[in-house]
Amino acid sequence: MTDYSMEELLPLTAELAEKFTSKESSSVTYETAVTLMGAVMYCIHECSEGDGHALQNNSITAAEAYSAGYDRAVEKVCEAKECYHRIAENFEDYGCRNYRDTVLFGMPEFFIRYDVKFHPQDHILTLDYPAACQHEYTGLCGIDLISRYLLDLETEKIFLECFDPRAVRKLVEELEICGTGTYMGNLCVPVLLRAVGSIIAGKQVAGLKLAAEDLESVYQFFQGSTREETEKQAIWLIDIISEKAGLSRQSEYFRKLGREISARIFSGLEFDTLDAVFEFSR
Numbered sequence: 001m002t003d004y005s006m007e008e009l010l011p012l013t014a015e016l017a018e019k020f021t022s023k024e025s026s027s028v029t030y031e032t033a034v035t036l037m038g039a040v041m042y043c044i045h046e047c048s049e050g051d052g053h054a055l056q057n058n059s060i061t062a063a064e065a066y067s068a069g070y071d072r073a074v075e076k077v078c079e080a081k082e083c084y085h086r087i088a089e090n091f092e093d094y095g096c097r098n099y100r101d102t103v104l105f106g107m108p109e110f111f112i113r114y115d116v117k118f119h120p121q122d123h124i125l126t127l128d129y130p131a132a133c134q135h136e137y138t139g140l141c142g143i144d145l146i147s148r149y150l151l152d153l154e155t156e157k158i159f160l161e162c163f164d165p166r167a168v169r170k171l172v173e174e175l176e177i178c179g180t181g182t183y184m185g186n187l188c189v190p191v192l193l194r195a196v197g198s199i200i201a202g203k204q205v206a207g208l209k210l211a212a213e214d215l216e217s218v219y220q221f222f223q224g225s226t227r228e229e230t231e232k233q234a235i236w237l238i239d240i241i242s243e244k245a246g247l248s249r250q251s252e253y254f255r256k257l258g259r260e261i262s263a264r265i266f267s268g269l270e271f272d273t274l275d276a277v278f279e280f281s282r
Contacts, residue, residue, distance in 0.1 A: 004044070008062040013037045020118055035119065042121040042142060043069035046076075073116050076143045081111060083150040087157055094160070094168040098184050102129035103153070110146055132156060132188045133256050155250050156188050162245040163191060167208040178276070192254065193261055196237045197278045205244060215274045222269055230269075231262035 016036045017028045028036070044062065047069030060068075084107055093100035102125075110124050121142045127134070131152040137145055160168060171190055175183045194208040200221045201214035222230055235258035242251035268277035 004062040004065070009037065009040055012040045012063060012066050016040060016118070038121050039118055040066055043067075043073055045069065046072040046120075046144075070116070070120075073120050073143055076147050077111075077114065077116055080143060080147045080150055083147070083154055084111070087150065087154050091157075092160070092165055094165060094187060095172045096129075096187055097182055099129045099187060102127065107150075114143070114146075116143070128184070130184075130186050132186045133253065134186075136256075152253070155253050156186075158250065159188055159245065159247060159254065160191065162206065162247070163195075163208060164206050167206070171208055188254070189257060189260065192238065192241065192257060193264065193278055195241050196234060196261065196265075199237055199240060205241065210278050212275065215278065218265075218274060218278070219269065222265060225266075227262070227266050230266045231258055234258045234262035234265065 013033065013036050016039060017033065020032070020036060021028060044065045047060075047065040049072070087103060091100075091103060093103075106125050106128070113124050115122070123142050123145045125146070127145075127149055131137075131149055133152060134149070137148060140148055168187065168191060171194060172183055172187070175185075175190060191208065194210060195205050197203075197210050197214065197218050198205045198208060201210060201217045203209060203214065222233065225233060235255050238254050238258055238261070239251055242248055242254055247254075264277050265274070268274040
């Protein structure tokens, strides 16, 4: 990540350890020392995001990089709080308990407990409610992970608000009946699937209503398509939905779901299970 030597990093860790013990002890446990070294490295990484060229050329000292990175981490916490407040304002959980608990109860705990000085690499929460693109979070931790997660949830909230909330609630109820338990998945994926099916069937998209007879239209639309062709068709429909919802700028986010959605549709065609794929109204 950087070319700083241990000789440059250890004094920073020792200084942080001194602050950690409030100068009441001259030593800390090995585990604590490792955690504090991780805190130093995390902040230096934060600096590398904004001034990577300076780090690569060692034109700033490790202490300067740590200080700048720490300040950037603090800024990210403030930005994340602002994003969270936008999400929490007029928040609708659509009857999805996992979504509600994660956003309204879990996330405030992060801001209460997050320690940007001694544990910036610890994101505290398990993020039980999955963002649609959460598979892309590999390698992220601390405020970097939480910031990305909240920005994604904000994008998803804007998307979900384009649909009739009663329709989304009903869809969640159907998912829970079908799954025989509390729905733990992402809301945008089934909503987007229903929206795709609605466009094909010529139904009003906002209502997310599909009936058994509409599946024939879906079948005819994708019939004979290869897996790759199905994905291209699904992405094309997702672009139409994004445009209709006034979310053209966010379309790239939802286009990423094209592979998952097309895989479900392709499997439904192959095994004659489109009814389960679209959770159609009975």
